[in-house]
Amino acid sequence: MSVTTQSTIATFGGKLLKLAHDSSVLGSEAKFNLFLPPQAQKSKVPVLIWLSGLTCTADNCSEKGFFQHGASKHGIAVLYPDTSPRGIGIKGEDDSYDFGTGAGFYVDATAEPWSKNYKMYSYVTEELANTVFEAFKDQLDSSKVSITGHSMGGHGALSLYLKNPGKYKSVSAFAPISNPLKAPWGEKAFKGYFGEQDWEKKGAEHDSTELLKKWKGGPLDILIDVGTGDNFYKQKQLLPENFLAAAKEIGQEKGVNVRFQPDYDHSYYTMATFADDHVDHAAKYLFA
Amino acid sequence: MSVTTQSTIATFGGKLLKLAHDSSVLGSEAKFNLFLPPQAQKSKVPVLIWLSGLTCTADNCSEKGFFQHGASKHGIAVLYPDTSPRGIGIKGEDDSYDFGTGAGFYVDATAEPWSKNYKMYSYVTEELANTVFEAFKDQLDSSKVSITGHSMGGHGALSLYLKNPGKYKSVSAFAPISNPLKAPWGEKAFKGYFGEQDWEKKGAEHDSTELLKKWKGGPLDILIDVGTGDNFYKQKQLLPENFLAAAKEIGQEKGVNVRFQPDYDHSYYTMATFADDHVDHAAKYLFA
Numbered sequence: 001m002s003v004t005t006q007s008t009i010a011t012f013g014g015k016l017l018k019l020a021h022d023s024s025v026l027g028s029e030a031k032f033n034l035f036l037p038p039q040a041q042k043s044k045v046p047v048l049i050w051l052s053g054l055t056c057t058a059d060n061c062s063e064k065g066f067f068q069h070g071a072s073k074h075g076i077a078v079l080y081p082d083t084s085p086r087g088i089g090i091k092g093e094d095d096s097y098d099f100g101t102g103a104g105f106y107v108d109a110t111a112e113p114w115s116k117n118y119k120m121y122s123y124v125t126e127e128l129a130n131t132v133f134e135a136f137k138d139q140l141d142s143s144k145v146s147i148t149g150h151s152m153g154g155h156g157a158l159s160l161y162l163k164n165p166g167k168y169k170s171v172s173a174f175a176p177i178s179n180p181l182k183a184p185w186g187e188k189a190f191k192g193y194f195g196e197q198d199w200e201k202k203g204a205e206h207d208s209t210e211l212l213k214k215w216k217g218g219p220l221d222i223l224i225d226v227g228t229g230d231n232f233y234k235q236k237q238l239l240p241e242n243f244l245a246a247a248k249e250i251g252q253e254k255g256v257n258v259r260f261q262p263d264y265d266h267s268y269y270t271m272a273t274f275a276d277d278h279v280d281h282a283a284k285y286l287f288a
Numbered sequence: 289m290s291v292t293t294q295s296t297i298a299t300f301g302g303k304l305l306k307l308a309h310d311s312s313v314l315g316s317e318a319k320f321n322l323f324l325p326p327q328a329q330k331s332k333v334p335v336l337i338w339l340s341g342l343t344c345t346a347d348n349c350s351e352k353g354f355f356q357h358g359a360s361k362h363g364i365a366v367l368y369p370d371t372s373p374r375g376i377g378i379k380g381e382d383d384s385y386d387f388g389t390g391a392g393f394y395v396d397a398t399a400e401p402w403s404k405n406y407k408m409y410s411y412v413t414e415e416l417a418n419t420v421f422e423a424f425k426d427q428l429d430s431s432k433v434s435i436t437g438h439s440m441g442g443h444g445a446l447s448l449y450l451k452n453p454g455k456y457k458s459v460s461a462f463a464p465i466s467n468p469l470k471a472p473w474g475e476k477a478f479k480g481y482f483g484e485q486d487w488e489k490k491g492a493e494h495d496s497t498e499l500l501k502k503w504k505g506g507p508l509d510i511l512i513d514v515g516t517g518d519n520f521y522k523q524k525q526l527l528p529e530n531f532l533a534a535a536k537e538i539g540q541e542k543g544v545n546v547r548f549q550p551d552y553d554h555s556y557y558t559m560a561t562f563a564d565d566h567v568d569h570a571a572k573y574l575f576a
Contacts, residue, residue, distance in 0.1 A: 010517060010551040012561050063352050063556065229298060263298040268351065273300050 003135040006031070012072035013038040016062055025127040026085035027117045032128065033058040035068050036139055039075030044141040046169075046286035047077045047132075048279065051124065051149030051156035053175075054185075055102045056083050061150070064268035070279030076286060077140055081128055083152070085117045098185055099192050105180075106156030107206045111195035118193060121206070125160060125167070146282035150174040150271060151232070152185070158208035158222070158243075165217030170285035172223035172278045174271055175230055178243035179209035185237050209239070212246040212256075220247070220255030223281045225274050227264025291423040294319070300360035301326040304350055313415040314373035315405045320416065321346040323356050324427055327363030334432030334457075334574035335365045335420075336567065339412065339448075341439030341463075342473075343390045344371050349438070352556035358567030364574060365428055369416055371440070373405045386473050387480050393468075394444030395494045399483035406481060409494070413448060413455070434570035438462040438559060439520070440473070446496035446510070446531075453505030458573035460511040460566045462559055463518055466531035467497035473525050497527070500534040500544075508535070508543030511569045513562050515552025 002021065009016040014037040023030040039045050048071065050061050058080040061067065071078045084104035090113050093100035104120035133142040147168045149157035154176025161171035180186020181203050190203035204210040226233055226240050233240075240258045247256040264270040290309065297304040302325040311318040327333050336359065338349050346368040349355065359366045372392035378401050381388035392408035421430040435456045437445035442464025449459035468474020469491050478491035492498040514521055514528050521528075528546045535544040552558040 008551075009553060009555065009557050010515065010549070010561075011557040016557060066354055066357070066560070068560070069354070069357070227298065261298070263296075265297060267297065269297050269299040269304060272354065272356070273298075 003131060011035070012068040014040070014068065014072050016068065018058070021131055023085070023123060023127060025119050025123045028085045028087055030085065030123070030128070031058055031082055033062045033080040034132065034136070035062070035071055035078040035080075036136075037072045037075050037077060040077060040139040044139060045075050045077050046141050046144035046146070047079055048282045048286070049079045049081070049124070049145060049147045049157075051081065051106060051147070051153030052083050053149070053151030053153045054083070055097050056153075057102075058082050060268065061271065064272060066272040066275040067279060070276040070283075074279060074283040074287070076279065076283060079128075079132060081124055084120060088117045090114065090117070099189055103152065103189065105152055105189045105193065105206075106160065107190075107193055109193035110198065110202060111193060114193050120156075121160070124156070125164065144169060144286045146170040146286055148172045148174075148278050148282065149176070151266065152177055154178070154224070155180055155186075155208060159206050159211060162208055162211035162215060162217075163205070169288070170221065170282050172281050174225050174274070174278070175227065175233065175238055175266055176208065176224060176240070176243075177238055179207060179239040181207045181210065182239055182242065183237045209242045209246045212243060213249055215250055215252070220252050221285075222256045223278060224256070224258045225261055225264075225270070225277075226258060227261045227266065227270050229263040230266045230270075232266050291419060299323070300356040302328065302356065302360055304356065306346075309419055311373070311411060311415060313407050313411045316373045316375055318373065318411070318416070319346055319370055321350045321368040322420065322424070323350070323359055323366040323368075324424075325360045325363050325365060328365060328427040332427060332429040333363050333365050334429050334434070335367055336570045336574070337367045337369070337412070337433065337435045337445075339369065339394060339435070339437030339441030339444035340371050341437070341441045342371070343385050344441075345390075346370050348556065349559065352560060354560040354563045355567060358564040358571075362567060362571040362575070364567065364571060367416075367420060369412055372408060376405045378402065378405070387477055391440065391477065393440055393477045393481065393494075394448065395478075395481055397481035398486065398490060399481060402481050408444075409448070412444070413452065432457060432574045434458040434574055436460045436462075436566050436570065437464070439554065440465055442466070442512070443468055443474075443496060447494050447499060450496055450499035450503060450505075451493070457576070458509065458570050460569050462513050462562070462566070463515065463521065463526055463554055464496065464512060464528070464531075465526055467495060467527040469495045469498065470527055470530065471525045497530045497534045500531060501537055503538055503540070508540050509573075510544045511566060512544065512546045513549055513552075513558070513565075514546060515549045515554065515558050517551040518554045518558075520554050
């Protein structure tokens with residue numbers, strides 16, 4: 001379970017650690033980044049987990065997302081996992097940008113040949129969390145964790161939050177794939193990871209819109225930003241309206257705030273712009 | 289002289305324009321980015337020119353520098369030129385990261401075969417400026433321009449400022465190559481662009497430390513950030529102490545503020561951290 005530090009980078013008064021460990025769940029070395037704000041030198045800080053989208057590594061958001069700005073101000077650590085196991089050697093794992101490498105979809109695959117390694121759900125919710133909280137037990141408060149993410153990672157954040165009531169203090173998302181069962185990306189990923197027979201049944205357990213319909217975890221306060229200029233929104237990959245409709249269905253319309261940002265696109269330019277808002281959102285609950 | 293818009297990206301309430309034009313000075317198509325803050329929709333805004341370092345294009349700082357954050361707040365446009373002409377076809381132009389493509393050093397080369405195209409000094413000070421101020425005459429105030437940059441671009445910002453008293457309202461820099469005549473990077477570039485005979489004599493006209501010794505332009509207020517963890521600082525490529533010594537020599541020690549940032553490195557993580565300070569610095573003079 002030991003974590004090795006590959007480099008330490010000073011940023012926003014704190015340190016961005018580029019880390020690696022051997023993941024048993026994924027069966028590969030896994031890299032991740034951890035931003036420790038300056039306050040972590042004095043006392044344990046809460047943690048915001050950022051889940052990235054398709055094709056990303058831990059570095060994209062660390063470099064371009066601007067979350068260190070707000071996290072440093074509030075005194076929140078930010079954990080940036082990778083988006084899949086890497087270098088497993090499965091035939092086809094690198095064939096497309098939206099399945100396999102860089103596209104783990106934050107599920108535990110049940111279909112061969114993916115089921116042995118493509119377990120990003122367990123990786124994020126259990127193994128990585130346990131590893132990080134053990135390795136940084138003096139700096140991180142494991143009882144105060146929030147989650148957020150973008151696109152596939154927005155799907156990750158929402159679904160992990162909804163599947164684990166009370167585990168995360170808050171959730172927010174950028175351009176999340178909110179209803180993967182109804183989106184081309186989601187259908188492709190779920191068919192691959194769960195198999196052609198089971199993909200809808202198993203997929204429903206990881207579909208945030210379906211999960212929301214069944215939500216019994218209390219009043220929600222979910223912040224979502226989607227750009228009206230986002231090509232994937234236009235191509236109906238994100239379907240935030242379905243998520244909103246589910247919220248309405250369970251009487252939690254006020255608990256889901258989808259902000260349609262005029263002209264903003266799917267890129268990190270959008271994350272950078274609204275990162276402070278999402279960190280503020282998490283801070284409300286992490287310091288409550 | 290016409291500018292074509294390749295894309296428009298919403299960011300920090302404004303627009304990042306990815307632009308291109310045919311540069312006669314460089315003899316190639318040249319790309320550049322221009323951030324227009326929201327205030328530019330109502331009235332002309334001042335401009336901060338950002339000059340990038342070795343290997344960069346206009347995109348690196350646009351994506352990772354976070355200058356849009358402060359620029360949006362103050363109402364300042366940010367102009368991001370490229371770092372050299374591209375695709376000229378000179379033998380050897382792509383051989384090293386620190387000479388030729390991506391390494392124009394903001395000089396006008398006098399030695400063959402570089403002298404026809406490698407004229408980044410004239411490109412930035414004249415052609416690009418004229419092009420941009422003409423194409424965006426309703427949004428930009430050409431009488432209010434400041435300059436900043438990183439590494440080779442820090443050298444660019446300081447030398448352009450010192451060579452043109454009054455042209456720029458202020459200058460700042462990140463990890464600038466402050467005394468290229470005494471740095472391996474500078475010696476290599478100047479020998480290549482000015483020739484083995486002339487490189488020291490011609491180089492002195494572009495060496496910020498030499499230029500500072502001769503400064504007659506009035507009281508200075510230069511902000512420079514250098515990371516103590518910066519490997520190029522440790523390898524004596526930057527030599528800020530020489531620049532400071534020159535300032536002392538001319539009685540302007542108070543006019544040059546070199547902040548040695550503990551552990552910070554040469555990367556954009558450092559720019560992102562202190563970008564607001566540099567934009568604030570420029571704002572003081574752009575809105576004076």
